[in-house]
Amino acid sequence: MYKSFLITLLSFCVFLSAPSAASGTHDYSFKVSRGDAFYKFFFSTGLSGKLLKKLMASDERAQKLNNIYPGDKFRITLNDNHELDQIIYSPANDNPLFITYDGQSFNYGKANIQPIGKLSQTIITIQKSLNYDAKKAGVAAEVTKMMVDNFSWEMDLSRDLRKGDKFMLSWNGGKTPIAMIYVGSRKTIALFSYKNTLGQNKYFTSKGATINDTFAFAPTKYNRISSGFTKRRFHPTLKIYRSHRGTDFAAPSGTPVYAPAKGIVKYRATLSGYGNVIYLKHGSNYLTVYAHLSKFAAGLKSGKKVKKGELIGYVGTTGQSTGPHLHYEIRVNGIHQDPEKIKLPKQSFVPTSAMPEFQKRARQILQNLNIK
Numbered sequence: 001m002y003k004s005f006l007i008t009l010l011s012f013c014v015f016l017s018a019p020s021a022a023s024g025t026h027d028y029s030f031k032v033s034r035g036d037a038f039y040k041f042f043f044s045t046g047l048s049g050k051l052l053k054k055l056m057a058s059d060e061r062a063q064k065l066n067n068i069y070p071g072d073k074f075r076i077t078l079n080d081n082h083e084l085d086q087i088i089y090s091p092a093n094d095n096p097l098f099i100t101y102d103g104q105s106f107n108y109g110k111a112n113i114q115p116i117g118k119l120s121q122t123i124i125t126i127q128k129s130l131n132y133d134a135k136k137a138g139v140a141a142e143v144t145k146m147m148v149d150n151f152s153w154e155m156d157l158s159r160d161l162r163k164g165d166k167f168m169l170s171w172n173g174g175k176t177p178i179a180m181i182y183v184g185s186r187k188t189i190a191l192f193s194y195k196n197t198l199g200q201n202k203y204f205t206s207k208g209a210t211i212n213d214t215f216a217f218a219p220t221k222y223n224r225i226s227s228g229f230t231k232r233r234f235h236p237t238l239k240i241y242r243s244h245r246g247t248d249f250a251a252p253s254g255t256p257v258y259a260p261a262k263g264i265v266k267y268r269a270t271l272s273g274y275g276n277v278i279y280l281k282h283g284s285n286y287l288t289v290y291a292h293l294s295k296f297a298a299g300l301k302s303g304k305k306v307k308k309g310e311l312i313g314y315v316g317t318t319g320q321s322t323g324p325h326l327h328y329e330i331r332v333n334g335i336h337q338d339p340e341k342i343k344l345p346k347q348s349f350v351p352t353s354a355m356p357e358f359q360k361r362a363r364q365i366l367q368n369l370n371i372k
């Protein structure tokens with residue numbers, strides 16, 4: 001019985017870490033599960049123990065491969081002769097590590113950033129709205145949507161734009177701009193494209209971070225989850241069945257509530273059901289709701305920009321509530337999602353190894369646009 005259990009366990013593990021060809025037959029992608037080790041991935045591509053030993057001795061950075069965690073990703077690429085070409089290690093919470101092999105030695109941290117050729121520009125001067133003026137300037141709707149998705153993390157495009165504000169797009173021949181820059185009377189926000197290890201093009205600030213934030217799980221320190229997200233439940237006060245479209249965090253009255261990610265206060269009100277409630281908007285797609293608060297943080301009003309971890313209010317039991325708790329909702333494009341289950345966006349970063357080139361290119365683009 002023990003033996004069959006082991007066999008089951010083994011086949012389970014093999015299943016979990018089976019390589020999946022990303023593109024072509026020599027390109028393997030792996031996602032780390034509990035109990036995985038790098039050598040298992042390495043050997044599953046057919047590479048030798050001798051090469052693994054050489055890799056581990058090649059540089060102290062190789063030690064990172066021995067400290068892997070569930071959720072981390074690997075990509076191992078072999079050349080046509082089934083020899084190692086490149087290893088990309090993408091930890092869930094850190095910059096990727098690039099290791100290339102030329103048959104003789106290992107090279108660390110070489111990332112490819114496309115050199116810039118002759119740049120062209122589009123300048124959108126705000127007269128009415130970003131959507132209207134971008135269309136007028138001949139910008140494709142998908143590009144405008146990308147601009148809205150990015151800039152909405154830093155500003156409320158429906159109320160923060162002033163006549164005469166500019167959006168500048170820099171093009172390097174592709175369908176998407178290599179830079180999008182907002183130049184307003186009070187601030188400038190510059191974003192530059194960078195292709196990550198998965199081949200996705202994203203926009204990063206000159207500091208190498210995407211403009212979106214990573215969400216904290218809970219917006220308050222809580223004792224327990226007193227009620228989860230359900231489509232249908234019995235309501236103790238109303239004595240009826242109804243859905244609960246959020247998560248209730250039980251905590252004493254007065255416990256601080258913090259913004260789980262940077263955002264903009266969309267709405268602050270006292271309602272009969274929600275009691276004292278705050279709506280925060282994060283980017284263009286995400287909205288979070290905080291209900292039954294005993295009070296709001298001082299100075300919190302709609303339109304205010306809040307940082308991740310900033311105090312927004314205090315737990316209470318105002319409105320229709322049976323005891324002190326925070327009722328927390330997450331809506332994506334208007335649809336309620338289960339805060340305990342939803343996969344939220346994460347901030348990502350340009351790998352440290354690529355930063356000098358990335359920043360050099362950013363400076364060139366800004367110079368080209370005559371922006372300091």
Ligand SMILES: [Zn+2]
Binds near residue numbers: 326327328
């Ligand atoms: Zn609730």
